[in-house]
Amino acid sequence: MGRVRVLLVAAEAFPLVKVGGLGDVVGALPKALKPLGVEATVLIPWHRGLEARRVGEVAFPFEGREEVAPLGERVEGGVRFLLLSLPDFAHGGVYGVEDGRRYVRFALAASRLEGFHLLHAHDWHAALLPLLTPTPVVYTIHNLAHQGLLAPEDFFRWTGLPKSLFHMEALEFYGRVNLMKGGIVFAQRVTTVSPSYAEEIQTPAFGEGLDGVLRKHAHKLRGILNGLDTEVWNPAQDPHLPAPYSPEDPRGKEEAKARLRALTGLKPPILAAISRLDRQKGLDLVLEALPRLLELGFSLYVQGVGEEALERALQEAMEAHPGRVHFHGAYDEARAHLAYAGADAFLMPSRFEPCGLGQMIAQRYGTPPVVRAVGGLKDTVEDGVTGVQFTLPHPEGLLYGVLRLFRLGPEALGLRGMAKDFSWEGPARAYLQVYREALG
Structure with a gap:
């Protein structure tokens, strides 16, 4: 097969706009596909505040009339990004209350772009594409909980x-x-973002009402583990850290720990959680376990935005326990890098997890994770080797995991985690195989 031209269609893509792991994946995959002979372009909405050069327009039908969407282009990190300008995205954030209407409109316009052998649609925002175009479509589920109803x-x-x-x-x-x-x-x-999640979503416990549909279409379903952008997430050359470090020379990690303690006022050992604040991510379990964790001498750093109740509870915990709890309720890339490097352990007690990137980043930065044994967490954390898994979705399960990790020794676990390969090289080859299958 000659050079394949693929259009990745999604709501977000790093570094232009990122809300969560979806943005990381869509931004990193094209770079990994390039050496394999795939010419991958990314299409996202022209979100408010994004700058791009206008290169044309796209005509498409909506509500029985023809509309025209200006098309912008921007190249970042060797990746070509196309941006569709639609009035629905001129105000507000990436996601909002009118998402159904505006993402249907986005998909209708996206289906009119030509010159690609294959479309790679991501999550429900682009799920309409297979019904709109004769071009073959690979569809990736990042989170089955959000379906576009x-x-x-x-x-x-x-x-x-x-x-x-x-x-x-x-x-x-x-x-x-x-x-x-x-x-x-x-x-x-159809792909999901980890092998275990592909199996789990075919069961009633994780299928969100679509398990029967997924079992029926299991012949075309495959789980491909996400990778990391190892240029962005690399402690050996991370500009956000006070000193570089690597598995061969990990001394700079101590400087990161000292910087995090100075920034937050926390006493070691520090447990970190960097996450969307959502019940799915198990942050409520962390809060329920907090009194016992503090009693055992641990401190807690949490960074993220999300549910108001969780934000409020974390803010109250910080005010009640100065020097032991620190909550940073904002998206802050520099702080995130420092926390991944400077924490003693990383918490990710998700109720379900399609893939998860935080646990992979933490291992790459030598910070062993404590995770629930679900989805991509189960696939990426070697229990007792690079981190600890627990099964019970309960504060006691999390406490067990934390105590077991510190009995095993976080330093040794961290060094082994840093040696793991979380690059996109393997996943990119798997996607190329799926592309070939879709193209027949």
Whole structure:
């Protein structure tokens, strides 16, 4: 096969705009595909504040009339990004209350771009593409919990698609249109972001109501573990750290620990959690375990934004325990790098986890993680070797994991974690194989 031209379609992509792991993946995968003969371009909405050079426009139908979306282009880190300018994205953030309408509009416009052999659609925001274009589509599920549910009368008015698609073998889902279901049913190939998650979502416990659909389409489903951008996440050349370090010379990690303690006022040993504040991520379990963790002599650093109740509880915990709890309620790349390097252990007690990047970053920075044995956490943390797994989704399970990690010795676990290969090289080869299958 000659050089393959692929268009990755998503809501976000690092370094232009990032809310979570989806942005990291979409930004890093094209660089890893390039040496394999894949010419990958990324398409995202032209979100507010993004700068790009206008290179054309795209005409597409919406609500029975033709609309025109200006098209921008920008190259970052050797990756070509295209940006579609739609009025729905001129205000507000990447995600919001009107997401259904504006991401349907985005998919309709995206389907009109030409010159690509294959489309790689990511999450529900781009799940409509297999129904709109004759170009083969690979569809990647990053989080099955967010499916893109719409009222059928709105969906069919916006898209002009035939209402005959509204049945249980296609788009219908308990009386609503389910965009993610459409992506699963109509794409040539479906992937998830870890092998274990691909198995889990075919069960009622993790399937979010789509386990039957996924079992039916299991022949085209594959789990491919995410990688890390090892240029961005590299303690040997990280500009956010006070000193570089590596498995061969880990001395700079002590300087990172000292810097984190100075910045936060926390006493060691420091447990860190860098995450979206969400029940899925198990931050409520961390809060429930906090009194016992403090009693045992641990300090806690948490960074992230999300549910107001969790933000409020973490803020109150910091005020109640100065020098023992520090909460930074904002997205801050520099602080995140320092915390990954400067903490003594990393907490990721997710109730479910499609892949997760935090546990991989922590290992690369020599900070052993304590994780629940689910999804990508189970696939990336070697229990008792580079970190610790626990099974019970309960504060006692988390406490057990923390105590076991410190009995095993975080320094030895950390050094072994730094030696693991979390690069995109292997995952990129797996995606190339899926692309070949989708292209027949």
